Amino acid sequence: MSARAFDAVVVGAGVGGLTAACYLARSGRKVLLAEARNRLGGRCESIALGEGFTAPLGAHELHALDPRVARELKLARHGLKFVVRGMALAGLGHGGRHALIVRDVRDTVRNIASLSRADADAWPAFHAELFALARALRPRWWEARPPKPLARRHQEVFEALRHVSAAAWLDSRFESDVLKATLAFDATVAGYSPYEPGSALLLVWRAAQEMCGLQGVSAWPMGGPAALAAALADAAKAQGVEIRTGAAVEHVLMQDEAAAGVALASGESIAAPLVFSSLSRRATLGRLAPAGACGFETLAALAHEPVTGEARIVLALKSLPPFNGMAVPATARFVLAERLESQAAAWSAAHAGRLPDELTLEFVIPTAAEASLAPHGQHVASVLVRPVPAAMSAAMKTQLTARVTAALDAQMSGLAGSVASAETFTPAELAARYGHPGNAVDIHSNWNQRIMTTIPGLYLCGAEPVPAPSGRAGRIAAALALGGGK
Amino acid sequence: MRALSCAEGRGLRYDACVIGAGADGLSAAAMLARAGLKTVVVERGEQPGGRCALREFHPGFRAAPFTDSIAAIPPCVFRALDLARHGLVLPPPQASLSMWPDRAHWIRPHRPSPAAALAQEMSRLSDAAIARGRDDAAAPPHRPLFGRAPAAAPWPGEDLLAQPLAERARAAGDTDAMAHVLAAALEGHAIDPDLRGSAAALLAPAARCLIVPGLAEALAAAATGAGAELMAGAEATEVRLLKDRVAALVLADGGAIETRAVLSTLDLKRTFLTLFAWDALPKPLAGRVQAFRMEGACARLLIALDRPPALAPEAMRAGIRVAPDARVFADAAAAWRAGMAPERPPMTLRVVSAVAPALAPAGKAVLTATLGAIPHRLFDGAWTNERREKLRDTALAMIDAVLPGTRDAVLAAELLVPADIEEGLGATGGDVWGGEIAADQMFAMRPGLGAAAPRTPVGGLYLAGGSTASGLLGAGVSGTLAAEAIAADLKNGRRG
Numbered sequence: 012m013s014a015r016a017f018d019a020v021v022v023g024a025g026v027g028g029l030t031a032a033c034y035l036a037r038s039g040r041k042v043l044l045a046e047a048r049n050r051l052g053g054r055c056e057s058i059a060l061g062e063g064f065t066a067p068l069g070a071h072e073l074h075a076l077d078p079r080v081a082r083e084l085k086l087a088r089h090g091l092k093f094v095v096r097g098m099a100l101a102g103l104g105h106g107g108r109h110a111l112i113v114r115d116v117r118d119t120v121r122n123i124a125s126l127s128r129a130d131a132d133a134w135p136a137f138h139a140e141l142f143a144l145a146r147a148l149r150p151r152w153w154e155a156r157p158p159k160p161l162a163r164r165h166q167e168v169f170e171a172l173r174h175v176s177a178a179a180w181l182d183s184r185f186e187s188d189v190l191k192a193t194l195a196f197d198a199t200v201a202g203y204s205p206y207e208p209g210s211a212l213l214l215v216w217r218a219a220q221e222m223c224g225l226q227g228v229s230a231w232p233m234g235g236p237a238a239l240a241a242a243l244a245d246a247a248k249a250q251g252v253e254i255r256t257g258a259a260v261e262h263v264l265m266q267d268e269a270a271a272g273v274a275l276a277s278g279e280s281i282a283a284p285l286v287f288s289s290l291s292r293r294a295t296l297g298r299l300a301p302a303g304a305c306g307f308e309t310l311a312a313l314a315h316e317p318v319t320g321e322a323r324i325v326l327a328l329k330s331l332p333p334f335n336g337m338a339v340p341a342t343a344r345f346v347l348a349e350r351l352e353s354q355a356a357a358w359s360a361a362h363a364g365r366l367p368d369e370l371t372l373e374f375v376i377p378t379a380a381e382a383s384l385a386p387h388g389q390h391v392a393s394v395l396v397r398p399v400p401a402a403m404s405a406a407m408k409t410q411l412t413a414r415v416t417a418a419l420d421a422q423m424s425g426l427a428g429s430v431a432s433a434e435t436f437t438p439a440e441l442a443a444r445y446g447h448p449g450n451a452v453d454i455h456s457n458w459n460q461r462i463m464t465t466i467p468g469l470y471l472c473g474a475e476p477v478p479a480p481s482g483r484a485g486r487i488a489a490a491l492a493l494g495g496g497k
Numbered sequence: 498m499r500a501l502s503c504a505e506g507r508g509l510r511y512d513a514c515v516i517g518a519g520a521d522g523l524s525a526a527a528m529l530a531r532a533g534l535k536t537v538v539v540e541r542g543e544q545p546g547g548r549c550a551l552r553e554f555h556p557g558f559r560a561a562p563f564t565d566s567i568a569a570i571p572p573c574v575f576r577a578l579d580l581a582r583h584g585l586v587l588p589p590p591q592a593s594l595s596m597w598p599d600r601a602h603w604i605r606p607h608r609p610s611p612a613a614a615l616a617q618e619m620s621r622l623s624d625a626a627i628a629r630g631r632d633d634a635a636a637p638p639h640r641p642l643f644g645r646a647p648a649a650a651p652w653p654g655e656d657l658l659a660q661p662l663a664e665r666a667r668a669a670g671d672t673d674a675m676a677h678v679l680a681a682a683l684e685g686h687a688i689d690p691d692l693r694g695s696a697a698a699l700l701a702p703a704a705r706c707l708i709v710p711g712l713a714e715a716l717a718a719a720a721t722g723a724g725a726e727l728m729a730g731a732e733a734t735e736v737r738l739l740k741d742r743v744a745a746l747v748l749a750d751g752g753a754i755e756t757r758a759v760l761s762t763l764d765l766k767r768t769f770l771t772l773f774a775w776d777a778l779p780k781p782l783a784g785r786v787q788a789f790r791m792e793g794a795c796a797r798l799l800i801a802l803d804r805p806p807a808l809a810p811e812a813m814r815a816g817i818r819v820a821p822d823a824r825v826f827a828d829a830a831a832a833w834r835a836g837m838a839p840e841r842p843p844m845t846l847r848v849v850s851a852v853a854p855a856l857a858p859a860g861k862a863v864l865t866a867t868l869g870a871i872p873h874r875l876f877d878g879a880w881t882n883e884r885r886e887k888l889r890d891t892a893l894a895m896i897d898a899v900l901p902g903t904r905d906a907v908l909a910a911e912l913l914v915p916a917d918i919e920e921g922l923g924a925t926g927g928d929v930w931g932g933e934i935a936a937d938q939m940f941a942m943r944p945g946l947g948a949a950a951p952r953t954p955v956g957g958l959y960l961a962g963g964s965t966a967s968g969l970l971g972a973g974v975s976g977t978l979a980a981e982a983i984a985a986d987l988k989n990g991r992r993g
Contacts, residue, residue: 174658174694174936183788208658208694208936318691355689356831362691363824 016282017043017253019492020273022260022299023289025053025445027473029243030485031287033084036250038493043281044252045273047259052240053289054445055480058325061432063386066325068436069445070236070480071375071393072098072229072344075220077153080482084246091242095380097228099343102193103422107336110190111343114228127187137184142226144168145218152219152476155458155487169212173455177210178351192348196373199397200477201452202319204358205351212454216477229344231380236480243482263288263299263469270468273299285492287485289473290446296464305465317447319361320438321397322408324415327432328390331376332425341379347372347418361398366407370418372396389431392419403437411435452477462488510755511535513983514746515725516733516772517762517923519547520567521961521968523716525760525976526725527578532984536725537754539746541732541923545720546713547762548922548929555909557858558801560865561708562913563922564685564929565816565847567972569620569705571627574973578719585715588707588852594815595677596899602673603815604681612669612678619699623970625653626700626940630967633941634950634978649941657697658936662690663823665699672823680821684845685795685929687833687870690826694936701934701969709853716973736772736958743957758957758983762976765789765932765944765964766925773955782954785946789964790938793915793927794833796842796871798892801908805862806848806900813851819844819866819895829870836876838888843869844895864903866892873915873926880914888912924963931963940966951979952986959983 017040021032024046032044050056054069081091102110111122116135124131147165150157161169172180177198181191195205198213218227232238247254259276263286272282288295293313296305331341339345348354349369357367374394378385385391394415403411412435420427436444453461454476461474462484472488475481513529515522518540529536544550549567551559570580570587595602604612629652657665666678679690682698689695721727735747736759746754761768769778769786778786805813821843829839845867850857857863868888875884889912897904915927922929932938937945943966944950950966951959959982961975962968968975 171937171942174939174942176694176935176937179788179790179935179937182790183784204689204692206689207692350835352831352834352836355834359689359691359827359831363827 017041018283019043019285019287020045020281020283021287021289021472022273023047023053023446023473024051024244024254024256025289025473026055026240026243026480026482027475027485027488028053028287028289029240029247030080030084030482031472031489032252032485033243033247033250034486034489035285035493036247036252038489040493042252043283044247044254045258045260045275045281046254046256048444049256051244051254051256052237053480055236055240056444057235057237058434060325060327060391060434064327064389064391064432065235065384066327066391067235067237067377067393068323068325069441071377071395072231073236073239073480074217074222074229075475075477075479075481075483076222076239077481077483077486078221078224080486084243086239086242086246089242089245089249091239092233093223093230094233095231095342096223097225098231098375099340100193100229100346101339101343102189102346102348103334103337103339104189104192104349105421108189109337109339110187110193111339112193114225123187123190126190127185130185130187130190133184141215141218145215145227148215149219151457152216152454153483155491172209172212172215174208175211176208177205177214178355180211180214181351188350189348191351192354192371193346195351195354196346196348196371199354199358199371202317202398203452204355206355206358209454213452213477216454220481231342231375231377233381235377235381235384239480260299262301263466265301265304265466268467270466284468286469287472287488287492288469290471291451292464292471292474294446295469295471300464300466300469309465317401319358319398320401321395321441322399322403322411322438323436323441324394324396324412325434326392326394326416326430327385328392328426329429329431330388331378331390332423332429334423341376345374347374347422358398361400364400364402366399366403366410366414370396370414371398372415372418374419394419399438401438403439408435408437458487459491462491509537511537512756512987513758513760514539514754514756515760515762516746517541517547517962518545518717518727518729519762519962520549520570520716520972521976522547522760522762523720523976524574524578524973525762525961525980526720527723528977528980529983530720530723530725532980534984534987538720538725538727539731539733539748539754540727540729543730544713545717545727545729549708549713549716551708551710551713551856554799554911555801558861558863558909559710559856560799560849560863562797562799563918564708564795564797565849565865565867566705566707568701568970570972571624571974574971574977577977578716578973580715580719583715583718583722585711588709591707592811592815593677593681593818594812595673595680595818595821597820598898600673602677604677610670612674615665615669615678615699616681616702619702622654622657623700627967627971627974629653630950630970630974631978634982652940654700655940657699658694658939660696661693662688662695662698665696666690666823676821676823677818679823679826680818680843680845681816683826683843683869684816685867685869686934687794687830688826688934689830690823697936697939698934700939701930706972707849707852710855733772736955738777738955741956743955757987758959760951760959760961760976760979760983762962763923764791764925764928764962765960766791767923768960768964779954782946785944789944790933790935791924791926791928791931792933793873793918793924793929794870795915795918795927795929796868796888797913797918798866798868798889799911799913800864800866801857801910802862802864802903803906803908804860805851806864806903806906808848808900810851813848817846817899819846819899833870833872836872836874838872838875838884839870841895842871842892844892846896846900861908864896866896868892871914873919880916885912885914888914929963931965931969934969943969951975951982
């Protein structure tokens with residue numbers, strides 16, 4: 012082993028890893044952060060797209076950043092600034108039908124009224140119920156040890172929602188297809204179909220998040236999500252974390268059945284009594300941990316290849332055509348949604364390894380918030396398509412690019428003609444960059460179950476209940492490890 | 498059998514009034530009458546039996562039009578109703594056969610195989626769930642005034658509510674075996690087997706208890722033999738309340754029956770949406786009823802054959818899955834959801850006359866086909882004659898592919914789409930199951946009215962049948978549970 016010993020090694024410099032490193036260093040530990048790639052930030056990444064265009068690649072908005080992480084690590088001082096604090100959610104259907112959901116309830120009611128009067132009437136009650144339930148459940152998802160048990164009425168709803176699908180929930184409240192499909196998109200994370208039991212809870216989870224002091228919104232930081240990574244990296248350096256890029260971790264070292272450090276691909280060994288992994292549980296226990304360190308059954312339970320995934324397409328646009336007959340702010344988060352049923356069909360098709368006939372996708376226009384991401388007057392659009400088959404052929408990839416462009420063109424006539432360049436990333440390509448998401452929605456466990464592993468001293472600092480950059484897992488992992496008597 | 502005319506029943510007072518003379522209604526009536534309560538069963542049709550009733554669809558040919566089978570009659574119900582004494586002999590459990598044009602695959606109940614083991618495990622879980630429903634009905638969960646209610650223990654089989662059916666079916670073996678298990682579990686359904694929670698369909702498979710001649714008669718004899726009265730041709734139209742409690746049942750001809758308790762074996766939606774004024778219901782109850790999903794996916798083709806199909810005797814008595822393909826179910830479910838009839842609907846055939854020869858004239862045969870994923874409402878209009886014709890031709894062509902020569906032997910073929918089932922059986926949306934089988938409509942959440950089943954939030958109104966958890970899992974169970982609850986409540990003078 013090398014002479015230099017650390018108190019903790021963090022594997023992977025995603026938001027989870029950076030946050031864990033910051034918190035460990037803050038409490039006086041000597042921390043090494045080892046990142047396999049040559050850049051920090053994991054899924055919070057921007058890529059250059061042709062001359063002068065910058066596009067977000069992993070996450071293309073932030074909706075789950077833990078406000079305590081931002082406050083305690085003084086991320087604002089390290090350069091994190093939000094340009095758009097509450098992005099509207101705009102669902103676009105065919106023929107100009109659209110649902111514009113904004114923070115203000117009365118404005119939303121007014122916007123929905125053109126789709127359906129009954130839905131406009133139902134919105135305030137739904138919104139109030141969703142947000143109240145989300146606030147009640149927040150401690151479960153935010154705290155390592157919730158201060159008090161849930162109130163009985165909330166506990167009952169929580170238990171019941173375990174079996175309720177987002178589609179059933181929305182169907183029971185609303186009649187407009189566009190509105191239902193728009194809202195259901197957020198329940199399709201990590202391979203979920205809106206028709207699966209438990210997907211309703213994903214909507215509640217989303218509503219339980221807080222960005223910039225606002226509940227359940229998406230926000231755009233100046234410079235895109237990559238700016239969050241940069242701010243965290245800055246904070247980590249200021250705290251004295253030693254960061255090494257290009258340092259792939261080969262495996263976790265063990266001593267007396269406990270984690271004792273890591274071995275790098277370069278052959279170097281680093282001793283540390285605490286090891287934090289940003290990788291999924293499956294990758295951590297299956298690849299990093301030495302063979303046999305965790306039970307065969309644990310491994311078998313994790314050996315589940317995701318069948319569907321999400322694809323990302325970034326477009327450089329010479330100009331931004333207006334939306335066809337719709338008054339929607341360009342800074343919104345857009346969801347292409349026609350009917351809930353088409354989401355079910357898309358899910359089935361993706362499961363069968365086909366590209367869905369009707370794509371369900373979300374897109375944002377970063378340049379609407381921040382013009383400097385493209386040359387003057389030009390724009391960038393960032394599209395997230397899900398579900399798509401996890402294994403996509405090259406032909407499918409080409410086809411997907413064309414179909415996405417056509418789908419956007421149908422909403423903004425002339426868009427196809429203004430595309431300067433487009434780049435498509437299949438689920439496999441994204442996994443190669445960021446690692447497999449590990450099809451992990453783990454919304455019912457508590458933080459102990461999510462973060463602890465079967466190996467003492469080895470913690471998962473990227474184990475969010477729902478995959479999204481939040482920093483919460485890193486913060487809690489650090490607290491659990493330090494509070495655990497180590 | 499004492500069958501009253503409507504005029505006779507008028508002005509009479511009863512302790513309990515049962516709506517619907519199906520398996521659950523009749524077993525409830527038998528138990529109520531035996532408990533010394535003056536009981537009447539009100540049936541819309543001319544014959545008792547509900548879905549167990551047989552109909553002559555072509556001169557000399559009979560079949561149960563809506564379904565080939567009902568949920569299994571548990572031994573305790575069979576004994577309690579003394580069905581054997583009323584002449585009922587149930588056929589042995591049916592084997593399942595998958596037929597492709599070039600090969601076949603068997604699941605025999607008593608031959609060890611992974612698929613048979615899965616079926617047995619599900620049957621055990623289902624029995625355990627029935628027992629759990631019985632316990633819950635007998636002792637409603639304790640709710641302390643202060644402090645926290647103890648968490649309810651999970652139901653047997655609750656794990657299935659988070660599992661994809663395809664994952665369970667994969668354990669059955671090779672591709673054929675998997676497709677076979679899916680076909681058996683999804684008979685008459687439109688469920689995507691890849692979805693989490695679709696494994697719930699394993700708990701309520703079709704073909705637990707085949708409908709044979711004499712079943713409806715034995716059930717009716719059990720009820721009337723115990724002293725219950727049967728009023729056929731009487732449709733209940735309204736439940737009249739007095740001080741928020743059931744007071745009388747109004748019939749379609751305007752007559753009213755005074756009663757202290759009403760047991761509805763209609764489905765949840767029909768019970769509350771047709772028997773009550775919409776504004777008379779408490780808001781949460783109305784909301785729940787509205788949100789309850791009932792959308793039929795099952796079409797039936799009743800075929801009179803000039804000669805029995807050329808099959809081995811064992812195959813004649815089996816449920817025959819027509820060329821199942823594991824991939825087809827997901828596509829069929831997606832098509833169904835979008836309101837389209839699938840290209841190749843999943844199909845199960847039964848030569849019912851091979852099990853019960855009385856159904857067809859000598860030397861002839863009755864073949865029934867159960868098609869899954871047939872939408873109740875098509876996205877582009879009604880079930881016109883051309884569309885029915887097309888579906889019938891598709892089905893006959895599929896049958897002919899596995900049983901060559903069948904088409905030439907067809908004397909008559911009657912197609913029933915979900916709309917016909919809704920009309921004939923009185924099931925909302927043509928849903929023969931009493932509600933979609935989904936994770937949020939099973940166990941404690943079926944029907945999920947907030948009152949301990951079989952009681953409802955309306956005082957004196959009880960619910961049995963497919964819309965209740967035990968009604969879905971076992972025939973006659975929910976009826977007997979409801980009868981016990983009514984007897985206990987009336988005796989205690991309980992208002993609720």
